[in-house]
Amino acid sequence: MRKIVLGLMASMLCMPTVTTYASANPTAANPESLNIYSARNEALIKPLLDQFASQHNVTINLVTGKADALLARAKSEGQFSPVDIIITTDVGRLARAKSQGLTQPITATLPAFATLQDPQQHWVALTTRNRPIIINPSNIAEGEITRYEDLVKPEYKGRVCVRSSTNIYNQSMVAAMLMQQGEAATLAWAKGLVNNFARRPKGGDRDQIKAIVAGVCDIALANTYYLAAMRNADADSVAIANQVKVVWPNQSDRGVHLNISGIAVAKYAKNTEIANQLIAFMLGREAQDWYAKTNHEYPVDPAIEWSGTLQAMGTFKAESVELNEVGELNAKALQIMDKAGWQ
Amino acid sequence: MAITSVFTSLGRSFVTSMIAVLRDTWFVSALCLCALLGVPIIAILWSFTDISLPLWTHLIDTNLSLYIGNSLLLALGVGIGSGVLGVSLAWCVTQYEFWGRSWFQWALLLPLAMPAYIMAYTYTGLFDDLGWFDSRSLIGAIAFMSLVLYPYVFMLAKTAFSGQQQQYQEVAATLGITRSAYFLKIALPIARPAVLTGVALAMMEALADYGTVAFFGISTFTTGIFRTWFGMGEMQLASQLAGGLALFVLVVLGLEKHSRRNMRFYQTQDLPVNKDTSARARSTKSLSVQSSISHYALSAYCLSVLLLAFIVPVTQLCVWALSTLEHIDVTEYWTLLVNSFSLALFSSILIVLIALCLSYAQRFAKTKSVGYLTQFAALGYAIPGTVLAIGILQPFGWLDEQLNYVWYQWFGEYIGLVFSGTFVALFFAYCVRFLSVAMHNTQTGLERIKPNIDDAVLTLGRGRLSLMRRIHFPLLRKSLLAASILVFVDVLKELPATLILRPFNFNTLAVKAFEYAADERLIAAAMPSVTIVIIGIIPVIMLTRAMQQN
Numbered sequence: 001m002r003k004i005v006l007g008l009m010a011s012m013l014c015m016p017t018v019t020t021y022a023s024a025n026p027t028a029a030n031p032e033s034l035n036i037y038s039a040r041n042e043a044l045i046k047p048l049l050d051q052f053a054s055q056h057n058v059t060i061n062l063v064t065g066k067a068d069a070l071l072a073r074a075k076s077e078g079q080f081s082p083v084d085i086i087i088t089t090d091v092g093r094l095a096r097a098k099s100q101g102l103t104q105p106i107t108a109t110l111p112a113f114a115t116l117q118d119p120q121q122h123w124v125a126l127t128t129r130n131r132p133i134i135i136n137p138s139n140i141a142e143g144e145i146t147r148y149e150d151l152v153k154p155e156y157k158g159r160v161c162v163r164s165s166t167n168i169y170n171q172s173m174v175a176a177m178l179m180q181q182g183e184a185a186t187l188a189w190a191k192g193l194v195n196n197f198a199r200r201p202k203g204g205d206r207d208q209i210k211a212i213v214a215g216v217c218d219i220a221l222a223n224t225y226y227l228a229a230m231r232n233a234d235a236d237s238v239a240i241a242n243q244v245k246v247v248w249p250n251q252s253d254r255g256v257h258l259n260i261s262g263i264a265v266a267k268y269a270k271n272t273e274i275a276n277q278l279i280a281f282m283l284g285r286e287a288q289d290w291y292a293k294t295n296h297e298y299p300v301d302p303a304i305e306w307s308g309t310l311q312a313m314g315t316f317k318a319e320s321v322e323l324n325e326v327g328e329l330n331a332k333a334l335q336i337m338d339k340a341g342w343q
Numbered sequence: 344m345a346i347t348s349v350f351t352s353l354g355r356s357f358v359t360s361m362i363a364v365l366r367d368t369w370f371v372s373a374l375c376l377c378a379l380l381g382v383p384i385i386a387i388l389w390s391f392t393d394i395s396l397p398l399w400t401h402l403i404d405t406n407l408s409l410y411i412g413n414s415l416l417l418a419l420g421v422g423i424g425s426g427v428l429g430v431s432l433a434w435c436v437t438q439y440e441f442w443g444r445s446w447f448q449w450a451l452l453l454p455l456a457m458p459a460y461i462m463a464y465t466y467t468g469l470f471d472d473l474g475w476f477d478s479r480s481l482i483g484a485i486a487f488m489s490l491v492l493y494p495y496v497f498m499l500a501k502t503a504f505s506g507q508q509q510q511y512q513e514v515a516a517t518l519g520i521t522r523s524a525y526f527l528k529i530a531l532p533i534a535r536p537a538v539l540t541g542v543a544l545a546m547m548e549a550l551a552d553y554g555t556v557a558f559f560g561i562s563t564f565t566t567g568i569f570r571t572w573f574g575m576g577e578m579q580l581a582s583q584l585a586g587g588l589a590l591f592v593l594v595v596l597g598l599e600k601h602s603r604r605n606m607r608f609y610q611t612q613d614l615p616v617n618k619d620t621s622a623r624a625r626s627t628k629s630l631s632v633q634s635s636i637s638h639y640a641l642s643a644y645c646l647s648v649l650l651l652a653f654i655v656p657v658t659q660l661c662v663w664a665l666s667t668l669e670h671i672d673v674t675e676y677w678t679l680l681v682n683s684f685s686l687a688l689f690s691s692i693l694i695v696l697i698a699l700c701l702s703y704a705q706r707f708a709k710t711k712s713v714g715y716l717t718q719f720a721a722l723g724y725a726i727p728g729t730v731l732a733i734g735i736l737q738p739f740g741w742l743d744e745q746l747n748y749v750w751y752q753w754f755g756e757y758i759g760l761v762f763s764g765t766f767v768a769l770f771f772a773y774c775v776r777f778l779s780v781a782m783h784n785t786q787t788g789l790e791r792i793k794p795n796i797d798d799a800v801l802t803l804g805r806g807r808l809s810l811m812r813r814i815h816f817p818l819l820r821k822s823l824l825a826a827s828i829l830v831f832v833d834v835l836k837e838l839p840a841t842l843i844l845r846p847f848n849f850n851t852l853a854v855k856a857f858e859y860a861a862d863e864r865l866i867a868a869a870m871p872s873v874t875i876v877i878i879g880i881i882p883v884i885m886l887t888r889a890m891q892q893n
Binding site for chain 1: 401404405406409467479557558559560561562566569570572573574575576577578666729732733736737739740743744747757759760763764839842843844845846847848850854858859861862863864866
């Protein structure tokens with residue numbers, strides 16, 4: 001009896017999988033569908049895609065995952081790959097996608113503000129994100145730290161918290177520095193930073209902010225949207241996030257480090273027309289506004305108002321570097337961090 | 344002239360021996376199956392054909408020793424931790440009568456359902472608030488992994504201990520051997536294959552772990568692999584590192600096997616051939632009753648392990664999950680649940696069947712190299728899921744391409760991807776990754792059945808099918824159940840390969856939990872995590888109870 005019940009349960013459970021499979025397996029020939037590989041996670045992309053789907057009457061098929069894994073998948077699938085659109089959260093990955101021949105030029109007419117893009121228009125930025133210095137204002141005086149270079153000063157020994165150099169945001173930051181300051185200066189900086197670490201790098205950006213409040217360190221590096229999210233979360237997080245302060249570094253010279261989230265049309269896209277329509281949509285007011293409000297990222301469209309939390313953090317000057325070159329320097333940056341002993 | 348005749352005779356004997364090997368159908372089918380399952384591993388090892396010296400020099404100059412050192416320490420620590428916990432707990436519940444014993448017998452398996460990285464997230468959430476233990480360290484990683492991985496050892500050791508004969512113990516007692524000496528000199532050596540199998544599984548899982556060590560910022564071989572791949576964009580070098588890891592595991596496993604090449608471990612009781620004797624044997628099997636102090640000490644020990652490994656983290660997860668309850672989309676959750684459950688169910692059936700076939704091939708094949716073949720095919724367990732997934736994508740991509748060309752020639756159109764990006768790739772990945780888990784169970788089960796039983800049945804004119812159905816299956820039932828539970832729970836928890844290989848619009852609970860956790864939203868990740876644990880424990884409870892009843 002039990003076996004029969006079990007068997008029935010099992011077959012009931014199989015049914016949805018089979019139907020999901022049938023509906024989820026897109027055929028290349030279907031002109032009304034758009035297939036997307038996204039390194040942005042589902043919660044931060046699906047609502048917009050759903051909106052686009054209903055406006056343009058297309059079916060959107062989505063796979064999310066780590067950027068490099070998705071690129072490897074697209075690469076091994078080759079010319080029969082079903083992917084039309086690639087979305088990533090970092091410029092290094094977009095540059096890599098292009099250099100591996102996984103993208104093609106965007107044909108949509110891009111708005112004038114979309115200046116953060118590949119020279120051959122293989123990708124375009126959708127939002128920007130910055131990596132300022134976060135400090136404990138009770139231990140670091142106003143104006144004491146003004147540049148990334150200040151973090152290596154001997155008086156900050158044992159007072160700096162940064163996450164692992166395996167993290168892409170740190171790699172891009174060092175790559176951008178490498179491009180602007182050269183290899184010797186960057187290596188010296190990285191060594192100095194490691195020398196000032198309060199602890200072995202661990203945890204994510206939010207953990208570095210928490211470490212400041214816990215008294216482990218006084219200075220950290222973190223992307224603004226993590227801090228903004230904490231300021232809009234549960235009471236505990238808000239209490240922690242309100243005890244730290246953002247310092248916009250290098251305002252008198254090169255500016256705060258800037259990274260982007262971006263989008264590209266896949267090399268073997270079957271539906272380039274809809275793919276380009278999606279890119280135009282993502283740069284449109286609605287989508288830009290959604291990113292600004294939902295994930296506290298900086299919209300590339302200057303006409304869109306920032307979220308209240310970001311506005312409260314103040315305005316800043318950001319780096320202006322050739323982003324595709326930053327992307328290409330990623331590997332070199334990692335080797336420098338290896339040499340500096342930044343785990 | 345003479346030389347030619349030597350060559351001819353050599354050639355002839357080679358051909359005859361080849362024909363003999365090819366006639367060995369068990370061997371040939373095992374070879375085919377292993378070749379198929381070995382494709383991703385070969386694809387990974389293939390990377391060694393193109394070695395970049397400057398990159399290797401950089402790696403050796405900087406982090407390689409750190410990666411190797413930390414990985415070895417981690418694996419060793421987890422091996423010892425899970426081994427000690429698993430063996431001691433198994434010994435307690437099989438040898439002593441104490442409060443809650445029958446309950447602990449299955450409850451101690453529950454931590455199996457807990458993915459290590461979720462355990463890590465939960466405990467750091469707890470300890471960061473308390474602040475008296477730096478859980479984000481190598482010690483922390485070893486502790487958390489041992490707590491979730493000891494059930495492998497516990498499960499196998501328990502079966503081994505309870506299968507040992509009562510007479511051994513009685514004889515030992517008459518010879519004045521103390522219980523602890525009996526444990527060390529008799530019980531443990533007899534249970535060695537089972538215990539080492541469990542420990543090996545735990546160590547392989549620790550070596551392939553990425554989530555926990557990455558979160559703790561510990562530089563291990565796995566984080567090194569991903570640093571090389573994601574950070575430097577050096578897929579080739581990353582594959583070489585993963586291949587190196589796999590070869591290391593192969594050598595260690597080979598050495599262990601070699602060291603017990605002349606030993607055989609059979610069970611001689613509990614054969615359902617003569618029901619009366621077996622019933623009598625069982626009734627005389629007595630559990631030692633202890634004084635009330637040690638009685639409570641045993642209960643306290645089991646309870647504290649269970650608290651640390653399961654009750655505390657699950658309670659914390661539940662508290663977090665309840666706080667996010669209002670944001671939960673019920674239909675979406677139902678889909679996730681069904682997806683995860685059915686994936687795990689199908690794969691566990693499939694994988695246990697394959698494991699059983701290979702174990703039989705090893706038993707019946709006349710060519711003795713089948714053991715090495717299966718060992719190779721089962722290596723996937725020690726390879727990080729993402730790397731394995733790439734090892735699958737590359738050959739599948741090639742296969743899809745060829746298929747499309749052929750299809751175009753015949754039908755004038757392309758059919759698109761058939762292997763990559765579909766469930767075929769996903770199930771295949773699970774087979775390669777978890778074959779080892781199932782194989783260890785089926786193999787230990789089968790090894791404990793004396794070959795003379797096979798001979799007896801075969802001499803009586805019954806076929807092998809009848810031997811399997813009437814004799815082996817009843818004896819193997821426990822091992823098969825254990826194998827299916829372990830694989831089921833492992834697939835349920837599996838993240839990296841699922842993440843990269845899954846078809847469009849298909850999510851699982853583990854994927855959902857990862858997405859929140861990657862976004863540093865640990866509290867939101869609690870709901871899918873706790874659901875994984877709950878679905879994981881249902882079969883564990885059902886099956887262990889079923890095993891006890893029989």
